[in-house]
Amino acid sequence: MKGVIESSLGWRRICYQYAFRTCAKGQRSAGAGKFQSPDVLCIILRMQIPPALNLLAISGSLRANSTNTALLGAAALLAPEGVAITVFEGLGALPHFNPDHADTPSPEVAAFVQAAVDADGLVIACPEYARNIPGTFKNALDWLVGSTQFPDKPVMLFNASPRASDAQAALRLVLSTMSARIVDDACITLDLLGRPWNAAAIVLDSRLAEPVRKALATFCNAIQ
Template identity: 40%
Template sequence: MGTTTACVLGISGSLRSASTNTALLRAAGALVDPAIGFRLWDELATIPPFDEDHEAEPPDPVLRMREAIDGAAALVIATPEYNGSIPGQLKNALDWASRPYGDSALTGKTTAVIGASPSDYGATWAQDALRRSLEAAGAHVLDTGVAVPRSDEAFDADGRLADAALHIELGEAVWTLTTAMTEKEGLCDVR
């Protein structure tokens, strides 16, 4: 474990080990002011299917996810695009995180949505769907975002965006997110 600080929590909607969306989150995390901190949450694969029968006593992985979200000052979520929308595992996790409605870990949470895709559109449809889902859950979703097209060619050997304009756009999105964080500064372990 690292130090406990106000931080931005990054959530990748991809389970793939070589995910370009996870690479995009790492690039975003490198742009977060060290005084704020960044943590990449990497337990998406552990979240079981949402089941209202277990809502009152959710499984441990769900409790850990909610705790991570609640402990963050802000979220940045990177989504791939599967069949024009967000991946099922990400939507499932957000369904768990959205409960109980109105008093969930997502309620009022300042959130930025970004995405990468091998297509020419950079997961824009998925980002739109993710924003709608987050807004319905009560998150404070920022208008800013980053769409990385042709993601299989978008990163250099150091994990930075190869396109200078996209790198600047990502920096602006990170700056907008960190300046929009509310007074309820969360605390989380930065690894």
């Protein structure tokens, strides 16, 4: 079961306990050097206290074991107190962008646009394919172009690979054309190459978790 991760007041301890158990279980099953663990994204954590900020996290990858999606899952677990991060999972269900359908979008598109508009900010992690952003992710952004409520939307960028500089440049160009407000001080690059990271492993690695935590704090302070 694929679900949505939300991080909020009252649930942080549960998040870390689950992350620890999941990561430890994965390490024990790694026998042949292959890291295996249950997918942290299967957990659904519901809020008991309304958060001060609601962020929408969007991964540009459709891969089931995407490091970009894992990075966003970790961000949901590491979010500051009072901040809820929802990881969007419907990227692959969005139809091809067609301006003729902009005024009568499909339910999937309408839900995505509304989620992006309602969010206090966007957290984006996008891979690089052929020195650009993936077509499916550009398609999602195209559906947001016509929204009159999107301009000045705060955005922070996570880059899971130091090699993906061309995609980051292309993404910034698209977002700036859409009049998004990119918070540069909150944009970071992490090196997740070389092993199949999941959200729990990122949370438990201080070399990765601390930059994510600080970037999120910077982003939230900039948009509050």
